[in-house]
Amino acid sequence: MARSNRPVVAIDLGGTKYIAAVIGTGGLVLSHVYCPTLSHEGPDKIISRLVMSVHSAAREAGVKLRDMGGVGVAAAGIIDINRGLITEAPNLPGWRNIPFRDLLKDEFKIPVFMLNDASASALGEHRLGAGRGLDNLIYMTVSTGIGGGMIINGELYNGADGTAAEVGHMIIQVDGPLCHCGHYGCLEAMASGTAIARMAEERLRSGWKSILSPMVKKGKGNITAEDVAAAAKKGDVLASQVIDDAAAYLGVGMANLVNLFNPQMIVVGGGVSALGERLLRPARKSMKQHAFKLPAGTVRVVKSALGADSGLIGAALYARQQAGGKP
Amino acid sequence: MARSNRPVVAIDLGGTKYIAAVIGTGGLVLSHVYCPTLSHEGPDKIISRLVMSVHSAAREAGVKLRDMGGVGVAAAGIIDINRGLITEAPNLPGWRNIPFRDLLKDEFKIPVFMLNDASASALGEHRLGAGRGLDNLIYMTVSTGIGGGMIINGELYNGADGTAAEVGHMIIQVDGPLCHCGHYGCLEAMASGTAIARMAEERLRSGWKSILSPMVKKGKGNITAEDVAAAAKKGDVLASQVIDDAAAYLGVGMANLVNLFNPQMIVVGGGVSALGERLLRPARKSMKQHAFKLPAGTVRVVKSALGADSGLIGAALYARQQAGGKP
Numbered sequence: 001m002a003r004s005n006r007p008v009v010a011i012d013l014g015g016t017k018y019i020a021a022v023i024g025t026g027g028l029v030l031s032h033v034y035c036p037t038l039s040h041e042g043p044d045k046i047i048s049r050l051v052m053s054v055h056s057a058a059r060e061a062g063v064k065l066r067d068m069g070g071v072g073v074a075a076a077g078i079i080d081i082n083r084g085l086i087t088e089a090p091n092l093p094g095w096r097n098i099p100f101r102d103l104l105k106d107e108f109k110i111p112v113f114m115l116n117d118a119s120a121s122a123l124g125e126h127r128l129g130a131g132r133g134l135d136n137l138i139y140m141t142v143s144t145g146i147g148g149g150m151i152i153n154g155e156l157y158n159g160a161d162g163t164a165a166e167v168g169h170m171i172i173q174v175d176g177p178l179c180h181c182g183h184y185g186c187l188e189a190m191a192s193g194t195a196i197a198r199m200a201e202e203r204l205r206s207g208w209k210s211i212l213s214p215m216v217k218k219g220k221g222n223i224t225a226e227d228v229a230a231a232a233k234k235g236d237v238l239a240s241q242v243i244d245d246a247a248a249y250l251g252v253g254m255a256n257l258v259n260l261f262n263p264q265m266i267v268v269g270g271g272v273s274a275l276g277e278r279l280l281r282p283a284r285k286s287m288k289q290h291a292f293k294l295p296a297g298t299v300r301v302v303k304s305a306l307g308a309d310s311g312l313i314g315a316a317l318y319a320r321q322q323a324g325g326k327p
Numbered sequence: 328m329a330r331s332n333r334p335v336v337a338i339d340l341g342g343t344k345y346i347a348a349v350i351g352t353g354g355l356v357l358s359h360v361y362c363p364t365l366s367h368e369g370p371d372k373i374i375s376r377l378v379m380s381v382h383s384a385a386r387e388a389g390v391k392l393r394d395m396g397g398v399g400v401a402a403a404g405i406i407d408i409n410r411g412l413i414t415e416a417p418n419l420p421g422w423r424n425i426p427f428r429d430l431l432k433d434e435f436k437i438p439v440f441m442l443n444d445a446s447a448s449a450l451g452e453h454r455l456g457a458g459r460g461l462d463n464l465i466y467m468t469v470s471t472g473i474g475g476g477m478i479i480n481g482e483l484y485n486g487a488d489g490t491a492a493e494v495g496h497m498i499i500q501v502d503g504p505l506c507h508c509g510h511y512g513c514l515e516a517m518a519s520g521t522a523i524a525r526m527a528e529e530r531l532r533s534g535w536k537s538i539l540s541p542m543v544k545k546g547k548g549n550i551t552a553e554d555v556a557a558a559a560k561k562g563d564v565l566a567s568q569v570i571d572d573a574a575a576y577l578g579v580g581m582a583n584l585v586n587l588f589n590p591q592m593i594v595v596g597g598g599v600s601a602l603g604e605r606l607l608r609p610a611r612k613s614m615k616q617h618a619f620k621l622p623a624g625t626v627r628v629v630k631s632a633l634g635a636d637s638g639l640i641g642a643a644l645y646a647r648q649q650a651g652g653k654p
Contacts, residue, residue, distance in 0.1 A: 078619050087621045136487060152479055159589025160463060163622045166586040171579055171617060173512075174500050183617055185500075252498050259493040260587065262486020290498060290510055292405050294414045295490045 006069035007061065008323075009054055009108070010316040012117060013075040015039050015091025015144060018046075020053040022061035022068070023316035027128055029309075031060035042094040051107050070111035071104055072319025074120035074311040076147070081162025084114055090180040091145055113322040115158070117141075119165060120314030121304070122149025123156050125267045127317055129305035136263045139304075140167055142250065142279075143270035145180065146188040149314075150261070156318070168192065172252050187253040191246045193225035193272045199242045200228045210238035229275055246272075247279050251286020258291040258299050269304030276303060333396035334388065335650075336381055336435070337643040339444060340402040342366050342418025342471060345373075347380040349388035349395070350643035354455055356636075358387035369421040378434050397438040398431055399646025401447030401638040403474070408489025411441055417507040418472055440649040442485070444468075446492060447641030448631070449476025450483050452594045454644055456632035463590045466631075467494055469577065469606075470597035472507065473515040476641075477588070483645075495519065499579050514580040518573045520552035520599050527555045527569045537565035556602055573599075574606050578613020585618040585626050596631030603630060 007030060012019045018037050022030040033053045037046060058065050077089025084101025086092070105112045115123075122139035131137040131151065139149040146168030150157040158164055168188035169181055176185025177198070189195055201223050204216040212231050215222050231239035254266055268280060280301055288296045306313055334357060339346045345364050349357040360380045364373060385392050404416025411428025413419070432439045442450075449466035458464040458478065466476040473495030477484040485491055495515035496508055503512025504525070516522055528550050531543040539558050542549050558566035581593055595607060607628055615623045633640055 078621055080621055088619065152484065153482075157479065159622065160591045160625050161589055161621050163619060164587065164589040166619065169586045169619065170497075170583045172498055172501055174503075174576070174579055176501075181619070249501070252501055256497045256583070257587075259496045260491065260584075262488055262491040264487045292415065292490060292493065292496065292508070294405055294407055294488050295486065298487045 006067060007063050008069045008316050008319045009057065009065070009071040010312045010319065011050065011054065011071065011073045011075075012120070012311040012315060013037070013050070013073065013092075014117060014311075015076055015089075018050055018053070019312055020050065020057045021312055021316075022057050022063055023313070025320075027313050027316065030063065031057045033057045033060070037092075039092050043092075043098050047100075047103060051104075054108070065108050065110060068110055070113060070319045070323045071108060072120075072315035072317070072322075073100065073104065073112065073114040074117040074315035074318075075100065075114060076117050076145075078163050078166070079114055079116045081115055081158055084112070111319075111323060113319045115156075115162065115315070115318055116147065116149065116165070117311045118147030119149035119156060119158065120312075120318060121269055121306070121310035122151055122165070122267075122314065123317050124306050124310040124314030125269070125304060126151045126154075126156075128313060129310060130267045130302050131265050134264045136261065137265040137267060138165070138167070138257050138261060138263050139267045139269065139310075140254075141270035142192060142268060142272040144193050146192045146253075146270075167253060167257060170253060170256060172249065172256065187249065191250040191253065195249075196225040196228050196242055196246045196272070197223050199245060200239060203238055203242065208238050211236045212239060225272055232278070243275065243278065244282050247282035248286040250279070251283040252290050254283060254287040254301065255290030255296070258287060258295045262295040263299055266299055266301045267304055268301065269307065269310055273303055333394060334390050335396045335643050335646045336384065336392070336398040337639045337646065338377065338381065338398065338400045338402075339447070339638040339642060340364070340377070340400065340419075341444060342403055342416075345377055345380070346639055347377065347384045348639055348643075349384050349390055350640070352647075354640050354643065357390065358384045360384045360387070364419075366419050370419075370425050374427075374430060378431075381435070392435050392437060395437055397440060397646045397650045398435060399447075399642035399644070399649075400427065400431065400439065400441040401444040401642035401645075402427065402441060403444050403472075405490050405493070406441055406443045408442055408485055411439070438646075438650060440646045442483075442489065442642070442645055443474065443476065443492070444638045445474030446476035446483060446485065447639075447645060448596055448633070448637035449478055449492070449594075449641065450644050451633050451637040451641030452596070452631060453478045453481075453483075455640060456637060457594045457629050458592050461591045463588065464592040464594060465492070465494070465584050465588060465590050466594045466596065466637075467581075468597035469519060469595060469599040471520050473519045473580075473597075494580060494584060497580060497583055499576065499583065514576065518577040518580065522576075523552040523555050523569055523573045523599070524550050526572060527566060530565055530569065535565050538563045539566060552599055556605075559605070570602065570605065571609050574609035575613040577606070578610040579617050581610060581614040581628065582617030582623070585614060585622045589622040590626055593626055593628045594631055595628065596634065596637055600630055
């Protein structure tokens with residue numbers, strides 16, 4: 001069998017969890033190993049555990065590594081796709097210019113292809129998800145952070161180094177709150193899960209009453225975006241306003257993307273997108289308020305079809321595509 | 328001679344002036360008619376005068392309209408390239424869904440191709456200017472307003488409707504100053520020639536001393552970006568700070584573009600770019616402060632090579648390309 005049509009290893013490495021899987025043609029998942037990243041342990045320990053997980057996944061799928069088509073890696077952070085480096089990763093402390101591609105290549109002795117996790121999701125959604133057949137789409141993942149991927153003229157757009165589509169680090173408020181990345185007023189600092197939790201906590205500490213009030217007394221950083229979402233669902237006014245404000249900022253970010261790319265579709269994934277229309281309805285409204293009429297009328301803003309698997313599926317598609325095989 | 332290799336009419340329609348020219352292969356300008364737009368007169372009168380100017384340009388070039396390859400129009404505003412409409416144009420009052428392409432086609436009886444003026448400049452700079460041979464570049468025109476154009480994978484990127492690359496209407500300060508387009512905190516409202524004049528005037532009115540102080544007493548709206556640039560050149564502190572602040576905001580806009588597109592080059596044109604390194608040096612510094620290291624290190628920020636002719640040359644190239652001919 002040509003290497004390009006063999007099963008591939010797909011890895012999705014995030015700040016919270018990683019997944020190692022073996023994926024056959026057509027996106028069929030042959031095995032699937034899910035582990036916490038334990039990001040505080042730093043790159044060396046994480047890479048060791050990840051390598052073991054890949055061996056487990058291969059064993060479970062009953063395919064030897066040397067018989068695989070290659071390894072596709074979707075990784076959080078700023079990836080230099082030309083040199084295979086994770087150059088920096090706000091949610092993976094200690095990862096600075098890590099030659100991740102070559103480390104895995106030395107370990108597994110098969111081709112390794114690496115891209116940003118949100119870019120992988122964009123590819124997954126374009127080939128097998130919400131955006132099948134479109135020319136131009138933007139994928140946004142709204143989670144702890146905000147990432148993105150772009151399909152332009154039917155193909156993944158990576159830019160000169162592979163760092164394109166960092167939609168979360170578009171500055172929408174120059175003097176806004178500090179972002180994980182060290183800059184101020186990034187979309188991520190104003191509309192991510194982290195931002196939702198922070199905004200709720202700030203308002204609670206300033207004395208607003210809410211069903212979340214008892215939680216804030218216990219100490220800093222206790223409230224999560226999930227708590228806020230749950231409280232909003234129960235009709236809590238503070239929580240509802242925080243969700244609306246985050247959605248409005250998300251809409252400003254979308255408006256910028258609409259004015260810059262004039263895409264046919266924006267696909268929204270990531271943990272916070274579990275809010276569904278409760279997030280997308282006010283975000284769409286804000287997008288239409290802040291963008292030009294013509295492109296705002298064209299773009300469809302929809303929820304991810306592949307959900308949490310989009311990055312993994314995209315990594316497999318990318319490996320197969322780079323190895324020259326069929327999707 | 329095949330229609331595609333004949334001379335073409337190129338039109339550059341802006342809020343301040345329009346140019347009608349006849350352009351041979353290789354960008355050779357055979358004739359050139361330059362007129363004030365008198366934008367307050369509205370679309371009907373402007374179109375009548377423009378049609379006469381095209382006839383003058385053709386006569387002057389000694390080429391009959393029916394022997395031309397077509398008409399390329401670079402127009403300010405939000406252009407629906409599929410339907411040939413100027414849908415809205417902040418600097419052309421009264422232009423709303425004007426079927427400009429078909430009006431010219433009915434008049435001249437030859438093919439007419441229309442695109443946004445900054446997109447035309449991007450094409451010009453890519454084919455014959457600062458960005459020859461690059462895969463990915465962004466053109467920014469910094470003038471009364473701020474416009475943009477994008478080259479992706481070596482081709483002009485227009486988006487779904489033709490409205491892509493509205494870089495001036497990227498919001499960088501959600502609660503910032505009102506922009507011409509009706510939104511708040513657009514890059515155009517913070518770093519354009521209009522913004523430079525407004526910032527200087529605001530500071531003068533609040534009592535700062537400057538060699539511009541006598542001008543502000545005469546009434547509102549007397550100070551232009553040119554006045555501020557001239558005063559900065561003479562060492563005026565207020566004027567210098569205004570230029571630095573505008574350049575810093577411009578750099579924030581560039582950082583967003585760098586994080587989103589990871590381009591090889593940003594080409595800066597338009598009237599304000601006459602400031603050259605006095606503008607670009609602080610803008611580059613701000614861009615590097617606000618973008619990720621890898622793409623910020625890759626991108627080169629340079630001044631336009633074609634200057635004020637970039638839109639006209641791009642319109643001619645576009646007409647020739649759309650008609651299927653050689654550049």
